[in-house]
Amino acid sequence: MRTTHIPVLDAEVIEHLRPVSGGRYVDATLGLGGHAQRILEASAPHGILVGLEWDDQAIEPARRRLAPFGDRVRIIRATYAEMAVVLRREGMMEINALLLDLGVSSLQLDRPERGFSFREDAPLDMRMDRRLPETAADMIARLSQEKLADIFYNYGEERQARRIAAHLVQARESGPIETTGQLAALVGAAIPKKYHPPGKHVATRVFQALRIAVNRELDNLVKVLADAPAVLAPGGRIGVITFHSIEDRIVKQALAGNPAYRVVTRKPVEPSREEIARNPRARSAKLRVAERVA
Numbered sequence: 017m018r019t020t021h022i023p024v025l026d027a028e029v030i031e032h033l034r035p036v037s038g039g040r041y042v043d044a045t046l047g048l049g050g051h052a053q054r055i056l057e058a059s060a061p062h063g064i065l066v067g068l069e070w071d072d073q074a075i076e077p078a079r080r081r082l083a084p085f086g087d088r089v090r091i092i093r094a095t096y097a098e099m100a101v102v103l104r105r106e107g108m109m110e111i112n113a114l115l116l117d118l119g120v121s122s123l124q125l126d127r128p129e130r131g132f133s134f135r136e137d138a139p140l141d142m143r144m145d146r147r148l149p150e151t152a153a154d155m156i157a158r159l160s161q162e163k164l165a166d167i168f169y170n171y172g173e174e175r176q177a178r179r180i181a182a183h184l185v186q187a188r189e190s191g192p193i194e195t196t197g198q199l200a201a202l203v204g205a206a207i208p209k210k211y212h213p214p215g216k217h218v219a220t221r222v223f224q225a226l227r228i229a230v231n232r233e234l235d236n237l238v239k240v241l242a243d244a245p246a247v248l249a250p251g252g253r254i255g256v257i258t259f260h261s262i263e264d265r266i267v268k269q270a271l272a273g274n275p276a277y278r279v280v281t282r283k284p285v286e287p288s289r290e291e292i293a294r295n296p297r298a299r300s301a302k303l304r305v306a307e308r309v310a
């Protein structure tokens with residue numbers, strides 16, 4: 017099993033967040049610590065970094081990877097929606113840069129039992145934090161057809177949302193929909209072949225939409241973007257890497273619409289062709305950066 021995660025747009029993150037020795041940094045989506053490692057290296061010997069991570073399974077691998085940095089790094093299991101409170105408790109205010117690298121890590125995708133991927137048949141879970149009360153399977157069992165269709169449309173931009181929701185609601189009458197394989201097959205069967213998207217799995221958008229709903233990802237994102245100016249030092253920078261257009265729109269609007277920010281990247285920074293060839297996960301990544309105004 018791969019337990020490394022190749023950090024996306026890592027050179028660009030360092031270029032824009034400009035870590036220096038003595039600086040204070042927060043990686044609010046620590047994952048397996050790839051970006052955190054780069055930031056700690058670039059801010060040696062005295063930069064410090066607090067890493068937030070919601071998924072307990074990522075904490076140990078990240079701790080091992082970052083152990084060489086000793087007490088320059090602190091790792092906390094928390095959601096970034098609570099970042100302001102957590103950082104205040106840690107005495108970590110006036111930070112110089114904050115990074116958010118949204119989405120799933122390779123560890124989450126590589127562990128079938130987490131239910132993020134349709135590559136293998138596994139329980140339909142999708143919780144980033146396994147203490148959350150409701151899995152994707154629970155949600156499919158509980159929600160009305162209309163609500164499911166709204167989720168697929170709003171969070172997956174799935175044009176066949178109503179058709180898929182109707183098919184799932186009919187199918188769940190004969191028994192619960194409990195695995196990734198079951199869901200992927202039902203979505204495939206709901207959509208006429210001529211509407212299957214070329215080049216990607218027919219259930220990709222539905223999986224994305226359910227993941228967003230289970231983890232309330234968009235609410236969490238709006239919250240952290242609104243809270244960040246209060247923890248950034250004047251001139252401090254926020255960098256956000258998104259992987260789909262719904263998130264990117266939220267980030268673009270939140271940075272441009274808040275007078276506490278000055279947008280640094282008018283257009284989002286995207287990976288080079290070489291990076292995409294090296295790391296296909298980078299394909300849809302976009303980095304936006306803003307600076308806290310004085």
Ligand SMILES: C[S@@+](CC[C@H](N)C(=O)[O-])C[C@H]1O[C@@H](n2cnc3c(N)ncnc32)[C@H](O)[C@@H]1O
Nearest residue numbers: 023045047048049050051070071095096117121
């Ligand atoms: C794309 S990965 C980050 C990878 C990391 N930058 C690296 O280089 O290894 C995103 C991480 O954010 C975590 N995450 C998702 N939602 C979160 C939240 N609300 N609060 C904290 N971490 C979250 C996920 O568990 C996942 O490990």
